Amino acid sequence: MPGLSVPFTKGHGTENDFVVIEDPDGRYDLSPAQVAAICDRRAGIGADGVLRVVRGRQVPAWAERWQGDPDLWFMDYRNADGSVSEMCGNGVRVFVRYLLERGLATGPEVPVGTRDGLKPTTVLPDGRIRVQMGPSRVLGRDVEVQAELHDHPPMVWTGWRVDVGNPHAVSLLAASEADRLDQLDLGRAPLWRPADAFPAGVNLEFVRVTGDRQIAMRVFERGSGETRSCGTGTCAAAAATAAARNLAHGGADGPVTFVVDVPGGSVEVELDGDRTALTGPAVLVAHGEFVLPDGTV
Numbered sequence: 540m541p542g543l544s545v546p547f548t549k550g551h552g553t554e555n556d557f558v559v560i561e562d563p564d565g566r567y568d569l570s571p572a573q574v575a576a577i578c579d580r581r582a583g584i585g586a587d588g589v590l591r592v593v594r595g596r597q598v599p600a601w602a603e604r605w606q607g608d609p610d611l612w613f614m615d616y617r618n619a620d621g622s623v624s625e626m627c628g629n630g631v632r633v634f635v636r637y638l639l640e641r642g643l644a645t646g647p648e649v650p651v652g653t654r655d656g657l658k659p660t661t662v663l664p665d666g667r668i669r670v671q672m673g674p675s676r677v678l679g680r681d682v683e684v685q686a687e688l689h690d691h692p693p694m695v696w697t698g699w700r701v702d703v704g705n706p707h708a709v710s711l712l713a714a715s716e717a718d719r720l721d722q723l724d725l726g727r728a729p730l731w732r733p734a735d736a737f738p739a740g741v742n743l744e745f746v747r748v749t750g751d752r753q754i755a756m757r758v759f760e761r762g763s764g765e766t767r768s769c770g771t772g773t774c775a776a777a778a779a780t781a782a783a784r785n786l787a788h789g790g791a792d793g794p795v796t797f798v799v800d801v802p803g804g805s806v807e808v809e810l811d812g813d814r815t816a817l818t819g820p821a822v823l824v825a826h827g828e829f830v831l832p833d834g835t836v
C-alpha cells in the first residue's frame with residue numbers, strides 16, 4: 540500500500556539508535572527493503588535498526604507464550620539492512636521506554652518478548668533500565684579476526700566466540716596495543732576465519748581493559764556496520780574479559796560487574812553464573828510520521 544503514513548518514534552540507548560513503530564495488531568509486515576529504506580541516514584529517517592512494537596499474540600512463534608499474559612509485548616527487531624536478529628540489548632531498553640511513555644505498560648517491571656525468549660526488565664529509580672539478558676555463553680577462543688586500521692597495516696586477533704542469544708566474536712587487545720582501539724577503521728568490515736565459523740554472520744567487538752572492572756569497546760554489528768554501542772556486544776565483551784582473567788562469578792563467588800564504555804556512553808554488565816544483567820539509559824528523542832516505502836502489506 541504505497542503512500543501509507545506511519546507514525547514513528549526515534550530513540551536511542553547509548554547512541555545505538557532505533558526507529559520505533561507501534562503495530563499492536565501486526566499490520567506492518569515490513570520487508571527487508573522497507574526496513575533498509577527507513578534506516579537509510581540520507582534518504583530515510585536513519586537508524587541502526589527498527590523496533591516494531593507488536594502484541595505477543597500476533598506473533599505465531601509466541602502463540603504458546605502469550606496465553607498467560609495477553610498484554611505481553613513482542614520486540615520485532617530488525618538490523619539496518621533489514622535482516623533479523625534474535626536480540627538487541629539496547630533496543631529492549633528503548634522498547635520499554637516507549638511502552639512506558641505511551642502508557643502501554645506500567646513499570647517498574649516490564650517483560651518483553653524477543654526471538655531469544657522473554658526478557659524481564661526493571662525501571663530503576665534513577666531512570667536507567669535493567670534487562671535480564673539470560674546467559675552470555677563463552678564458547679571458545681578459536682577464531683581469528685582481522686580489522687583495518689587508519690594509517691597502520693591491518694591487525695589480526697584471536698577472538699572469543701560468545702553467544703548472547705545472538706553471535707559475537709570478541710577481540711581483547713593487549714595492554715601494549717591499547718592505542719589500536721581508537722585507530723580501528725570500522726568503516727570497513729572486519730574479516731573472520733575460519734569463514735564458516737559464523738554461518739549466520741557475527742557481531743565483532745574490540746575491547747581494551749581500562750580498569751579492574753572497566754573496559755572500553757568498539758563494535759562492528761552484523762547487519763548495521765559500526766554503531767556507537769551494542770548492548771549484547773557489551774555483555775559478550777564483559778563475559779570474554781572475565782573468561783580471559785579466569786574471574787569466577789555466580790553461586791558462592793557472587794556477581795561480577797563491569798562498566799563498559801562505548802563511543803555513545805556507558806552501561807553496566809553484571810555477570811552472575813548463567814545470568815547477565817545489562818543496565819543503561821534509554822531515551823526517546825522525536826516523534827513523527829513517515830511514508831512507508833512501496834511493497835508494504
Ligand SMILES: N[C@@H](CCC[C@H](N)C(=O)O)C(=O)O
Pocket residue numbers: 555618623624625626627628629630705706742760761762763766768769770771772
Ligand atoms: N545493537 C544491538 C544488537 C543488534 C543485533 C545485531 N546487529 C545482530 O545482528 O545480532 C544490541 O544493542 O544488542
